[in-house]
Amino acid sequence: MRHGTADDRVGIGLAVTERGDKGLGVGHQFAAAGGRDDDAAVVLGDEIFGKPAGVEDCVAVCRALEQEGVTAVVLSGGLVSHSAFHLLRGARPLRSMIAVEKSPLQKLALMLFGPLFVPIVPYQPTFFLPLARQVRAAVKIPLVYLGGATSLAELEALHATEGFELVAMGRALLREPDLLRRYARGEARTSRCNHCNECVAEMDREGGLACSEEPGQLERRAREVADKKHLAVCR
Numbered sequence: 001m002r003h004g005t006a007d008d009r010v011g012i013g014l015a016v017t018e019r020g021d022k023g024l025g026v027g028h029q030f031a032a033a034g035g036r037d038d039d040a041a042v043v044l045g046d047e048i049f050g051k052p053a054g055v056e057d058c059v060a061v062c063r064a065l066e067q068e069g070v071t072a073v074v075l076s077g078g079l080v081s082h083s084a085f086h087l088l089r090g091a092r093p094l095r096s097m098i099a100v101e102k103s104p105l106q107k108l109a110l111m112l113f114g115p116l117f118v119p120i121v122p123y124q125p126t127f128f129l130p131l132a133r134q135v136r137a138a139v140k141i142p143l144v145y146l147g148g149a150t151s152l153a154e155l156e157a158l159h160a161t162e163g164f165e166l167v168a169m170g171r172a173l174l175r176e177p178d179l180l181r182r183y184a185r186g187e188a189r190t191s192r193c194n195h196c197n198e199c200v201a202e203m204d205r206e207g208g209l210a211c212s213e214e215p216g217q218l219e220r221r222a223r224e225v226a227d228k229k230h231l232a233v234c235r
């Protein structure tokens with residue numbers, strides 16, 4: 001199964017807008033963007049129409065995708081029209097964001113206006129569930145839940161009670177890549193991710209993404225940078 005990219009999202013948005021929200025041609029537009037109708041998992045954000053979209057727009061697109069035979073949809077919360085942390089929730093690592101910002105102008109803007117333009121959005125477990133439920137109720141197409149799913153109990157409830165076929169996990173697996181194996185072996189029931197969101201800034205450091213709370217990951221990244229191994233990954 002292939003994940004749609006941000007470019008695919010633009011293609012889908014255009015197709016739906018041009019066809020008067022009927023959704024006709026959505027799958028074909030997706031295919032033109034490089035996917036295949038029969039193995040596509042499409043990622044939906046909140047800018048699918050080229051403008052901020054609500055959950056009702058998301059439902060309309062999901063219905064269209066269902067009709068077109070798309071295999072599954074990954075529900076997401078977009079990014080651009082909301083604050084940066086709408087999609088993440090939790091702490092705002094402004095100091096680190098300023099430290100890693102390369103553009104002097106952006107750095108200054110972040111220092112002066114960061115607290116204003118990057119508001120803190122408190123973390124709640126499975127924070128997109130109220131919205132995702134509305135999509136679940138509207139379509140039968142397999143849906144991938146995303147957003148604040150971390151503990152074993154949450155994963156079980158999302159599948160068994162809420163009816164999502166799959167769950168996508170971001171930060172919990174970044175912090176503990178072996179988390180699901182530990183759940184399966186009964187060695188853990190919750191994630192150690194504390195939603196500090198420092199990993200957002202870590203992405204821009206040399207060597208790339210790492211969990212700032214895991215010294216082992218930071219040490220490995222430092223070793224890779226010293227050995228120039230990270231360059232091989234970037235190429």
Ligand SMILES: Cc1cc2nc3c(=O)[nH]c(=O)nc-3n(C[C@H](O)[C@H](O)[C@H](O)COP(=O)(O)O)c2cc1C
Pocket residue numbers: 076077078079087088146147148149168169170171172199200203209
């Ligand atoms: C370091 C980092 C980078 C991310 N980059 C993107 C991105 O480029 N595009 C995107 O749509 N979401 C991005 N996300 C958001 C995740 O896809 C996901 O929506 C978010 O982390 C919430 O899921 P979680 O609670 O399981 O972490 C990123 C998240 C993290 C932590």
Ligand code: SF4
Pocket residue numbers: 171172174175192193194195196197198199200210211212213214
């Ligand atoms: S830096 Fe680590 S602990 Fe903090 S949010 Fe990212 S994955 Fe979670």
